[in-house]
Amino acid sequence: MSRVRVNNFSVSLDGYGAGPRQSLDNPLGVGGHRLHDWLFATRGGRALMGHDDGEDGLDNRFFQAGEDGLGATIMGRNMFGPSRGPWPADPWNGWWGQDPPFHHPVFVLTSHARPPLRLAGGTTFHFVQDGIHAALERAREAAGERDIRIGGGVHTIQQYLRAGLIDEMHLALVPVLLGDGERLFAGASPGGGPPGYDCVELVSSPAVVHVRLCRAPVPAARPR
Amino acid sequence: MSRVRVNNFSVSLDGYGAGPRQSLDNPLGVGGHRLHDWLFATRGGRALMGHDDGEDGLDNRFFQAGEDGLGATIMGRNMFGPSRGPWPADPWNGWWGQDPPFHHPVFVLTSHARPPLRLAGGTTFHFVQDGIHAALERAREAAGERDIRIGGGVHTIQQYLRAGLIDEMHLALVPVLLGDGERLFAGASPGGGPPGYDCVELVSSPAVVHVRLCRAPVPAARPR
Numbered sequence: 001m002s003r004v005r006v007n008n009f010s011v012s013l014d015g016y017g018a019g020p021r022q023s024l025d026n027p028l029g030v031g032g033h034r035l036h037d038w039l040f041a042t043r044g045g046r047a048l049m050g051h052d053d054g055e056d057g058l059d060n061r062f063f064q065a066g067e068d069g070l071g072a073t074i075m076g077r078n079m080f081g082p083s084r085g086p087w088p089a090d091p092w093n094g095w096w097g098q099d100p101p102f103h104h105p106v107f108v109l110t111s112h113a114r115p116p117l118r119l120a121g122g123t124t125f126h127f128v129q130d131g132i133h134a135a136l137e138r139a140r141e142a143a144g145e146r147d148i149r150i151g152g153g154v155h156t157i158q159q160y161l162r163a164g165l166i167d168e169m170h171l172a173l174v175p176v177l178l179g180d181g182e183r184l185f186a187g188a189s190p191g192g193g194p195p196g197y198d199c200v201e202l203v204s205s206p207a208v209v210h211v212r213l214c215r216a217p218v219p220a221a222r223p224r
Numbered sequence: 225m226s227r228v229r230v231n232n233f234s235v236s237l238d239g240y241g242a243g244p245r246q247s248l249d250n251p252l253g254v255g256g257h258r259l260h261d262w263l264f265a266t267r268g269g270r271a272l273m274g275h276d277d278g279e280d281g282l283d284n285r286f287f288q289a290g291e292d293g294l295g296a297t298i299m300g301r302n303m304f305g306p307s308r309g310p311w312p313a314d315p316w317n318g319w320w321g322q323d324p325p326f327h328h329p330v331f332v333l334t335s336h337a338r339p340p341l342r343l344a345g346g347t348t349f350h351f352v353q354d355g356i357h358a359a360l361e362r363a364r365e366a367a368g369e370r371d372i373r374i375g376g377g378v379h380t381i382q383q384y385l386r387a388g389l390i391d392e393m394h395l396a397l398v399p400v401l402l403g404d405g406e407r408l409f410a411g412a413s414p415g416g417g418p419p420g421y422d423c424v425e426l427v428s429s430p431a432v433v434h435v436r437l438c439r440a441p442v443p444a445a446r447p448r
């Protein structure tokens with residue numbers, strides 16, 4: 001059964017998934033790059049940059065588990081790139097170059113029409129104008145038995161959380177204080193009650209805390 | 225040199241140091257009791273309740289380290305008790321009974337005059353009406369070479385954080401989502417920048433993550 005997952009989503013100690021004032025120079029906002037230091041120190045993260053080294057322990061295991069078993073990714077437009085508004089004639093093609101590390105269809109939530117962008121390695125970006133439910137439907141169709149990743153950013157995860165559509169979240173808590181930015185759990189629970197997730201795993205490396213949350217009641221264990 | 229410390233202060237995964245609607249029945253607000261489950265499972269926490277058992281590992285070491293070396297505690301009135309407004313003739317005497325587990329002077333921030341309350345075991349509650357700086361001055365005098373604990377709650381810690389008066393914070397991150405309540409790092413950094421603390425320790429038990437933050441630059445290591 002296909003699951004809807006958040007994986008390797010980094011959050012600061014004060015709850016921010018991105019710093020303030022995102023831009024071309026600061027894709028994760030001012031100070032936000034520190035959220036990904038742990039990720040780019042792992043073997044898997046280093047491999048994305050063409051290196052054959054890196055941390056090969058707990059953090060790398062979480063990184064890889066987050067990459068495995070995926071058939072589609074959904075992301076917000078602000079995660080796709082820094083451009084806003086209607087797409088120009090020669091538009092932004094993503095942060096990830098000509099061979100992005102997805103290797104499956106990626107559905108980008110946007111208000112502005114754009115034809116699909118097919119890149120090397122099996123990644124095609126589809127631009128979805130009709131909202132989170134339509135994007136998830138298309139992602140389900142593309143993923144088949146495989147899982148669907150809600151990639152981010154904060155606003156996109158919040159939308160899927162509020163709609164009760166996320167089965168499992170793996171958050172990486174990074175012990176830095178950003179002081180400002182986009183807070184993941186702001187308004188995640190509009191009624192004020194608990195959002196209805198149980199912690200099923202809590203473990204820390206010296207760099208980062210890994211928390212796995214599953215929608216309560218906790219489903220039967222699956223081999224990972 | 226006497227330090228100003230926060231220790232064993234529990235915060236939910238979504239950043240709350242207390243749930244909403246604190247009351248006599250829910251001293252830590254609705255759902256907030258879950259923040260202290262880890263603490264009352266430690267050997268030291270169990271001892272407070274007269275038991276001779278409990279977790280004797282990482283969590284207990286942090287609990288005990290937080291209790292050691294203290295000469296005074298400062299707390300807000302809402303941590304002292306659920307009563308509000310002027311003190312009645314037969315006032316609330318704290319959550320902790322006739323022999324509170326402080327064994328040193330405790331300074332309670334309040335807007336309403338009240339004579340000191342001397343209880344067994346060396347604990348005297350002093351009621352301070354002239355603000356956080358005056359309370360700290362009195363606590364320093366009482367503590368001598370020993371450290372001063374800012375006990376809580378959230379609002380009191382925030383006031384001391386904003387005033388730049390806290391040297392070290394040990395937070396216990398509890399993997400529950402409260403959804404609402406008093407958020408520790410809300411407005412901790414009014415200017416939007418980082419509050420200026422570095423993480424010097426990050427370690428997790430299966431129950432709780434311990435984070436130690438020191439005011440940057442990190443002071444030389446001290447034996448614990």
